[in-house]
Amino acid sequence: MSEERVEVRPRKVRRVAIPIAVALVLVFAVVATLLRNTPTGAVFSVSDQVAMGFLGVLLAGGVMLLTRPRLRADADGVEVRNIIGTQRYSWPLVQAVSFPDGAAWARLELPEDEYVPIMAIQAADGERAVTAMRRLRELRRAVGRHQGT
Template sequence: MESSDAVRPVVVRPIKIRRVVIPVAVVLVVVFAVVAVLLRNTPTGVYFRVSDQIAMAGLGVLLACGALLLARPRLRADLSGLEVRNVIGTQRYSWDEVQAVSFPDGAAWARLELPQDEYASVMAIQSTDGAHAVQAMRDLRELRREVEARRGGE
């Protein structure tokens, strides 16, 4: 017999996109830093100032931060509801709001079916992650069944 503490929360983050964007962000910072250092010594006759070098390095940091936003998605689900963090913004949903958890054919990521034909994308569960995404969907659906079973027992 399971106690209420035996239900473990589901926490999912994408895997493949993180493996790509983190090294890309590092490369962007390094490349733009090297370009910034070498910017003063150009044979073009254009005079670059220190402010131009700082701007070039800053541009590399900004582009790296933009790339790292793609690694931000996360899903946390427990008995009280779901917290979906996508590239920009975090939204909390109670299980009462969620009508279904689906992964439509050809979709890049999973979604929560909400009332009135609305849905919320769950970018943490991505099709490119293959077996990881399948296991995440199974865990999420199992948690949903547990929530419904507890509601039925009340």
């Protein structure tokens, strides 16, 4: 069996999340800079300005978590990294790879009606998601044939 490997990351969410994260940092930096000069009579100190800038960085970091999902699959199994956490599943444990109608992303079907979302393969990516699903299913079939002999 040829040593095929499938690696997928979402594309459209990256195109949206990165500019939003940059905009958040810029907006909060401007607000932090202008915070001292308010006509409301409220008194803001340097620590308030720093906190406002830090808040922008935190929010941008939260948005950037959306770019984290990744799928890696090889002959040994599938590694799914979603927003929080990474899990590796061996092929014998995976009962199916599906993309339910109307779902935002694909999923691994596991025993006992459990499933794991694959946020790296998103419906928003259109044809790229279709290609990723085909490659993943082909790899699963190839591994199954190899293990069956």
